[in-house]
Amino acid sequence: MAESIWPDEAVVLAARSGHVESVAALISGSHPHVRRFAYSLCATPEDAEDAAQEALIILYRKIGTLRASGALVSWMFRIVRNECLRQLRLRTRHFDPLPERDVASAEEEMLRRLEAERVAEAIAALPLDQRQVLIMRDIQGYSGRMVADLLGLSTAAMKSRLHRARTALQNELRDPSWDAKC
Template sequence: MSSLALNADNFNDITVSTKTGNERFYNQLVSAYSNDLHRYAYWLSGDKHTAEDLVQETLLRAWKSLNRLQDRKAAKGWLMTILRRENARRFERKQLQQSDIPLEELSAAETTYDTSTEAFVLRRAMDELPDEYREPLVKQIIGGYSQKEIASQLGITSAGVGTRLFRARQKLRDMLAA
């Protein structure tokens, strides 16, 4: 990876109106953010192969709509949003019609474990975290930002972010265990 590919500020130097400019800009996006996309996709899916598929679909959608990206400095957030939506589409495609479920499985399907309660409890626990712990945790988990990126956004050291992330997770564990 070149230093040009890793510096989002240099994205503005490329004219996207030409096909060559589009390709160069797209290649720089892929070089700069593919690792972050893979990490986030793996976090969302929990499976390496599914994560790879999600990233492929994300990059395909990004290529098709590259001309819609208005602020090049927001490219990472734009890609993460595409990835998150692609992950949601994965579940939309997999939803079964009730008629697709055999009758003998209907009673078992009705007694399956409901994860919406867990999500509700987790959200409440996250809301109870002090801002100094919640903010870096959300940026890392939902935003897919690295410790260094979070540090620069919050104006603290990378070690400080690591400490806050550790404490946030510990506080969540304690709250959820109670």
């Protein structure tokens, strides 16, 4: 099976300038990569499809704003990641509304954002099978039986993956080397 490659720089440059055929070639050439990345980040195949589709729509609408044609890959991956996070926020909003509280200080808000980003990165680093189970069970709030059924697993296999995911996540978040990165 031949490995597909991202559209070349000439196609990106032509698409940035509004050439219709190049825009179509850019979107169709980017689709397999965007889809694969979405599947690696999102909790469910449905979320991945939605995130990939939204990312390609953003590509179509904003290709003219891309500053450097060599930045296409990182730009698209960031868009996909943001779309997967948006999908996750939409799902979690329906399960556990947060109570209103006093407005946090700017420092508290920044620390909260850094911690949330750290947790999101740790979850994204999990293997796909563990990440799916962890997100569906602990973040989306599905029952163990429902997660197992949705993923075509036995309950025991789902519990095993969930345990491995939680353990890996705890170990990553306890890692003192992260503090050195800040």
